[in-house]
Amino acid sequence: MNKKIGLLLIILALLIGMGTYALIRLNQRIDTINTETTTPPQTSQQINFVETGTLTRNNPGQPQGEWFLIYEQPGAPALNVQLNITQNSQCFNSTQLPCTQANLQPGDRVLIRGVRENNTVEVTRLEVITTEQPQTNTVVVFFSQQGEQDCTKVIPVKRNVEETPRIGEAAIEQLLLGTTAEEQEQGLITNIPENTQLQNLTIEDGTATVDFNTTLNTAAGSCRVQAIRAQITQTLQQFPTVEEVIITVNGSEEEVLQP
Secondary structure (H helix, E strand, O other): OHHHHHHHHHHHHHHHHHHHHHHHHHHHHHHHHHHHHHOOOOOOOOEEEEEEEEEEEOOOOOOOOOEEEEEEEOOEEEEEEEEEOOOOOEEEOOOEEEHHHOOOOOOOEEEEEEEEEOOEEEEEEEEEEEOOOOOEEEEEEEEEEOOOOOOOOEEEEEEEEEOOOOHHHHHHHHHHHOOOHHHHHOOEEOOOOOOOOEEEEEEEOOEEEEEEOHHHHHOOOHHHHHHHHHHHHHHHOOOOOOOEEEEEEOOEOOOOOOO
16 A cells, blocks of 8 residues: 555655646747737848949048949939948959959949948949049150250240149159150150159249259250250249249259259
């Protein structure tokens, strides 16, 4: 009799234990379900982006050095979005190459394909539709005629340069580039030593002070240095604000272009 009672107690204890374990597992499951139903689902903010517009960079109010696309949609003109151009962004113009190597210019009309998050588009593909042509100015540079006996006589030649407020510097830079192959066939030469570099140009009260590196002083011979002075001086005196030209090397006028 006692054995039967003991066996019943053991069975009862097992049943109570199993019931308790099942109840605990059930409560855990209920908690999991409640958490899943009360936590809002996470949604991605990324959307596909395909728009045609105009590239801009360094505009007022924009972060410096960053590319933006200005585009339009019905009822919402002049929208803009920042472009995230990475190593994986591919550019297409006449050839295909990574956008980090492409010669993109503000004003280019482009088609952008990418993934947008908030106000930034990670660019996957950029197709250049049209390229904005920069505004240009015409300047005159002066070269010598080969065989000319008058060392100070120089010939004007036109050059087109990008529009810039520092037009005098642009003209001198063109002068330092020397003659073209076609001009050389016409007998034009430059007397300015190769690798001469413009270091500074200031214009004040009608006087232009133009500074070069020491390479300018490697020229020798009376006729040659006269021709160099004439080339530089007349190139700068084409501008109405310049009446006199002072040539310096490393900031000093002493011993510049001595025979």
